[in-house]
Amino acid sequence: MPPGRKRASAHVFTSEDAEHERADEAKYTTYYCKFCGQHVMTSTCDDLSALPRRRTDGALMLDLAKHPTRILAALDAEVVAVRGRDGTYEKRQRARCGTTPVGYRDASRGANARADEKGVFYIHKGALSAFDYEKDHGASAGEGIGDDAPPPPCIIAGAGGATQIDLEISQRAATHAVTKISASCVFVDVIGPAHACDGELVEFLARVLGLRLAQMSLLRGHKQTSRTLLAKGTSPRAAHAALRSALEGERVRASKIAKGMT
The missing domain is CATH 3.30.1200.10 (YggU-like)
Structure with missing residues (x-):
């Protein structure tokens, strides 16, 4: 990580009832970084390939209201402005596994907005896998x-x-x-x-x-x-x-x- 760069670790958990989550643990799927194998996310979504894709960059759109999710990837502390094909800009807060970008969230409300708010988490194509050979x-x-x-x-x-x-x-x-x-x-x-x-x-x-x-x-x-x-x-x-x-x-x-x- 470059000197002086700050990063906020985000442990995202959208379920409001921990006891209910434990009871439904079998319904959750664990996802790993496809590049290093680290645990990145656990979600009730059992098939990422079935998620809709964003037209702008092909990112998978995970609806956190529909799929309770815990995200262990680190969120960058800073918000970046990304220019789209139509020339407009959007604010993103990137999620990383180590130094590898795995996704991002809409940061239009700033980097201090709760990452577990009912919104959309965007996952880069090919970044995550439910398969971990060793485990x-x-x-x-x-x-x-x-x-x-x-x-x-x-x-x-x-x-x-x-x-x-x-x-x-x-x-x-x-x-x-x-x-x-x-x-x-x-x-x-x-x-x-x-x-x-x-x-x-x-x-x-x-x-x-x-x-x-x-x-x-x-x-x-x-x-x-x-x-x-x-x-x-x-x-x-x-x-x-x-x-x-x-x-x-x-x-x-x-x-x-x-x-x-x-």
């Missing part, structure tokens, strides 16, 4: 992950029958390995540098997925360490199972190494 399937606790675990949003059916897998690579590692599966990407260690690892990355993933090299193609992402794999001959669920198996194998290997060093 939902107990991987962080070392528990087994069921075969019925659904593929995360980073493993989807792509064009032409291919399965699309979003990757984040960690370069100059000791060995090739799948190290984590999150909502936003599959984390993979590679031995070489990021700018020259595509060949070894495809070969490693071909072994993991049980596919031929000709069935796979790799696209570079918006940054040096991001890639998108297009794999033909496998479904999102089968690819997820194969990657999950590789992840479990890596954890077992790392555990054995750690025990051998003690």
Whole structure:
């Protein structure tokens, strides 16, 4: 955060009856930042994709009167004026997860207005996900992950029958390995540098997925360490199972190494 910049932490809870909220806890859906996995929001809205979108910027419009919501994202203390396509300005108070913007609220009444007033919370497209691999399937606790675990949003059916897998690579590692599966990407260690690892990355993933090299193609992402794999001959669920198996194998290997060093 830049020096001198102030930020107000907003814990938004629109239910007026805490006891009633606890009784209806099962009706709430937890949402995480798609980029870092932190808990950002809990809401009675169980499907963000069904929310209406704002014409100006495509943001999802969450009606807080209709969907009681607790928002844990930090609200910027300052209000900013944003110019729309029609040339008019609107005042916004941005909500962030760390330094990542995840949404905003209408700040026409100033930054001191209660964030839990019955209004609209605007969520940036693609900022939140209800999927958290570690928490939902107990991987962080070392528990087994069921075969019925659904593929995360980073493993989807792509064009032409291919399965699309979003990757984040960690370069100059000791060995090739799948190290984590999150909502936003599959984390993979590679031995070489990021700018020259595509060949070894495809070969490693071909072994993991049980596919031929000709069935796979790799696209570079918006940054040096991001890639998108297009794999033909496998479904999102089968690819997820194969990657999950590789992840479990890596954890077992790392555990054995750690025990051998003690």
